Amino acid sequence: MTDYPQLQLTVLDTTDVRGLAEFYRKLLGFQYRPGDEPPTDGSPDDLEWLVLTDAHGARQLAFQAVPVLPRVTWPDASGVAQQLHLDLTVPDRAALEHQRERALGLGAEQLLDRTDDPEEPLYVFADPAGHPFCVFVA
Template sequence: MADYPTLLHTVLDTTDVRGLAEFYRELLGLRYRPGDEPPADGAPDDADWLVLTVDDGRRMLAFQQVDALPRTNWPDPPGVPMQLHVDFTVPDVAALERHRDRALSLGAELRFDRSDDADEPLYVLADPAGHPFCLFVG
């Protein structure tokens, strides 16, 4: 039997660790790893690394503080390419529209609209730190 590495989580660089973690926590219904919750009672939040999990504790996304992060300008050439993106599926077009609207209300930016594609309707959005992600019917 082959021995392969196991994916632990995907890490996103950001200049605002808590802000980006909150965006994905709200968008995807995730929770903080124990100990990574926001500080209580207005205490300073100096987090430079946070992890989000699903209900059973499996890690999904982590966020790492960086000093600067050039935003992708995809799909407009030339410039900074996408480099990496995350894909999320929804069951139907109604859910696609609903989740696009939720993402936008949470601070996402619409980068590409292919919602009229009969075979694979999708939106490409960028999270508040500029990382692209796709929402599509799958």
């Protein structure tokens, strides 16, 4: 018995389970949990839940279908709060710029450019479902 529960993974709500999973699969280099792969036989792709794993099979992110998802307005505090975001790190500024281009190419929206911060240069993005995430030099 342990004294604390163990965090298994982070779950993101979305109106497009496969679309958001594909975004993060490509962005982070993850793979589908066996059985969650896209159908190859033309059958409907109607999963309401799926999981991405790392190269060792450890669960990392899950995606859950919801009928409606209000888009976050953060960093504008007058609207819908972010409630949760992912922090992703890169080793240097060149990698930061490379990952910015990748994220935008995959469909992210840039929300904030704080690359002029000498202590912690970063970009804030929204994924295709509107969830914010940061990429910064650490």
